[in-house]
Amino acid sequence: MATFTESDDLRGAQFSDVNLSGSRFVRSDLSGAVMRGVYVERVDIDAPWLLEDEGSMLVNGVDVAPLVDAELNRRFPGRELRHAADPDSLREAWTRLENTWSATLRRAAAMPAGAEDVSVDGEWSLAQTLRHLVMATDKWLGGAALGLEQPYHPIGEPNVEYETDGRDMSVFQTAKPSYGEVLEVGAGRVTMVRDFLAAVTTEDLQKPHQAPDDPRYSVTTLDCLHVILHEEWEHHRFAVRDLDVIEARAAKGS
Numbered sequence: 001m002a003t004f005t006e007s008d009d010l011r012g013a014q015f016s017d018v019n020l021s022g023s024r025f026v027r028s029d030l031s032g033a034v035m036r037g038v039y040v041e042r043v044d045i046d047a048p049w050l051l052e053d054e055g056s057m058l059v060n061g062v063d064v065a066p067l068v069d070a071e072l073n074r075r076f077p078g079r080e081l082r083h084a085a086d087p088d089s090l091r092e093a094w095t096r097l098e099n100t101w102s103a104t105l106r107r108a109a110a111m112p113a114g115a116e117d118v119s120v121d122g123e124w125s126l127a128q129t130l131r132h133l134v135m136a137t138d139k140w141l142g143g144a145a146l147g148l149e150q151p152y153h154p155i156g157e158p159n160v161e162y163e164t165d166g167r168d169m170s171v172f173q174t175a176k177p178s179y180g181e182v183l184e185v186g187a188g189r190v191t192m193v194r195d196f197l198a199a200v201t202t203e204d205l206q207k208p209h210q211a212p213d214d215p216r217y218s219v220t221t222l223d224c225l226h227v228i229l230h231e232e233w234e235h236h237r238f239a240v241r242d243l244d245v246i247e248a249r250a251a252k253g254s
Contacts (some may be wrong), residue, residue: 133155
């Protein structure tokens with residue numbers, strides 16, 4: 001099987017009468033791609049940034065991006081509040097998110113032992129996903145908004161492919177923590193956001209901070225909270241998707 005990596009520049013390439021069935025594209029930029037006369041049965045696309053920067057996805061001339069967004073809001077009530085812009089709405093958004101994650105973690109707890117460490121198709125396990133959300137909160141609330149000198153808990157799971165701010169990755173724990181420890185630290189970060197939102201004011205939301213990914217730019221407190229909400233909802237979607245697969249495989253094997 002042919003493999004193309006970052007060193008292969010395929011921008012502007014033309015594929016004609018090519019069989020790409022079964023191909024897998026990971027962390028690939030397909031923006032502006034044009035497909036004509038293609039067979040797309042059973043195609044599985046996951047684009048977390050689909051609606052950012054007024055993005056669109058045309059299928060047979062129909063922009064399906066807003067349709068996808070509306071369906072995800074229907075499947076995950078409370079997700080529509082991820083762009084909340086005032087203190088009260090943000091508090092409601094976080095409460096809805098907390099309740100959603102609580103239900104999902106209860107579901108995972110009722111599954112066979114070890115389900116939290118199962119990786120589906122090479123994606124993060126539930127435990128790794130929760131560790132990543134710890135890192136995201138530390139980065140955008142602890143580091144950016146609160147300005148803590150050392151905001152990161154060593155349990156955090158960095159998304160190494162996207163870490164471009166020169167951070168020393170050794171601040172993160174390499175040994176695998178117990179799931180109980182992951183839940184405990186994660187619960188602490190949830191409380192951290194809840195407590196912050198309980199006291200935040202409209203003026204606080206507009207305070208500028210140095211962007212954690214690029215110090216040349218600034219972000220507001222509201223920007224930081226929106227990143228956290230986006231991360232939480234997208235990774236919750238990933239977690240539910242994979243728990244569904246794990247349950248289906250278990251049922252098939254029983």
